[in-house]
Amino acid sequence: MVPSAWFQNHSRSLFAILGINQTQVVPQAEALHRAATQYQVLVQVATDIIELETLNTYIQSIMKAMEDPIFFNFDVKIRDSYSVWKRIDSTDVKILEGLSLLGPRNLALLAKHLDMPTTTVRYRVQRMLEDSILFLHLNPYHTNMGLKKAVIFVEAVQGYEDVLLDCLRVNGFGVFLCRIFGPYEGCGGIWTIPKENDKDFESFLQSLLNLGVAKSYDINWTTCHEGIPVRSRWFNIEENSWTFNWNEWVKEVETIEGGLPWTLIEPNDWPIKVDYEDLLIIKELEIDGRKSLTDISKKLSISLEKLKYHFREHVSKRGLIEGYQVEIARFPILFSDYLFFKFEFDSYEKFTKFALSLKDKPFPTFIGKVLGENALIAHIYLPKLEFRKFIESLSSLIKKGLLKKYSYVFQDPFLQWRMTIPYEHFHEGKWNYNGDEHMEELRKILEKYASLSKFNVHYGNS
DSSP states (O other): OOHHHHHHHHHHHHHHHHHHOOTOOOOOOHHHHHHHHHHHHHHTTTTTGGGGOOOOHHHHHHHTTTTTTHHHHHHHHHHHHHHHHHHOOOHHHHHHHHHHHSSSEEEEEEEHHTTTOOHHHHHHHHHHHHHTOOOEEEEEEEGGGGGEEEEEEEEOTTHHHHHHHHHTTTSEEEEEEEEEEEEOOOOOEEEEEGGGGHOOOOOHHHHHHHTTTTTEEEEEEEOOOOOOOOOOOEETTTEEEEEOOOOHHHHHHHHOOOOOOOOOOGOOOOOOOOHHHHHHHHHHHHHTOOHHHHHHHHTTTOHHHHHHIIIIIITTTTTTEEEEEEEEOOGOOOOEEEEEEEOSSSSSSHHHHHHHTTTTOEEEEEEBBBBSEEEEEEEEEEEEEHHHOOOOOHHHHHTTTTTEEEEEEEEEEEEEEOEEEEEEEEEEEEEEEEEEEEHHHHHHHHHHHHHHSOOOOOSOOO
């Protein structure tokens, strides 16, 4: 670990190398240092820093490590995240709130709603998109496409972490995949499985244990996920950043009233209300929620008239859209964490209060109800310096009887992959889930790894 005094003496030069304006980040260099050294990638770069006697040697070691493409991308992410930190002002937040309410497809309507010039709205949206801190995409309502959503966490057998990652990719119904760490090293993700194949998917996960690449797995079948909109409630206008009032939140969990959004209500069925052309449109809007139907028509080689019909009569009217997600990087990547939390409650009422309390907060990105349980899965993006305060707030809720228990894993922000809806597995009005094909692909992957390494591949129960 880097000595605190050393960091304080040389922090200005270090920030200059990384292109960071220290005064715009955190004024306390020591606190910043403690947060930075928690992050695993930075630790890899600075493992031997305590032995370095001069700043020049330290600089050379960093620059050498940055020659690796992985660390080059890491450096770019650092620069990008800090280049926009503190540049989001109250006007940007109003626009982001409007996008969350009205969606991103009609900026002229948004400008009218906000009573702003259309040119101002267009310029600011484009700036945030180009700065890579704003992402606008469609969230499909998978329930009305015959797909059940599952959030999974798989513990890898040590030494087989990369093998596990490749094995999970075999199942083409995933929409999000990442490496996770914390209680163990492994992989996590979100899958959308045809309703009649939920047991087949559980068998697929069990096969990862039987084949010796996974040690355990946890599967949570959930409702569709409610994307959390951008709200200005905890935005500090003077500091141009989001702040946290944890005591206020704890009190709100106790007093808030209301009903759950429709996306968090457990469905009675998972009907297939979609056709292949609908899926193609949805796939494109998952990539870019602002993409015009004209551009989609050209890309898919579908006539504009036919495509407009499918968008108007099917995608829009059959309940195939959960909403449009407005994702904004509120906090610098280097000094923040992505986490998956599972919150469990003694009653449906307590579950509802907790879920409603998250609807206007800056730290969750989405939430989903675990089917058949008074439990909530939440994806959290939180500054490192706020993590302990968040945990202390959860402890307060447990003491008050408002929360039963919680668990979490960390998501590696640099090893994550997002996929669109698995349209390629939809034929003649139904989903094609081929478990035998999955098993064959798993065996091929394991045989490949076995031939390239000293690992022993197990084909029986481990």
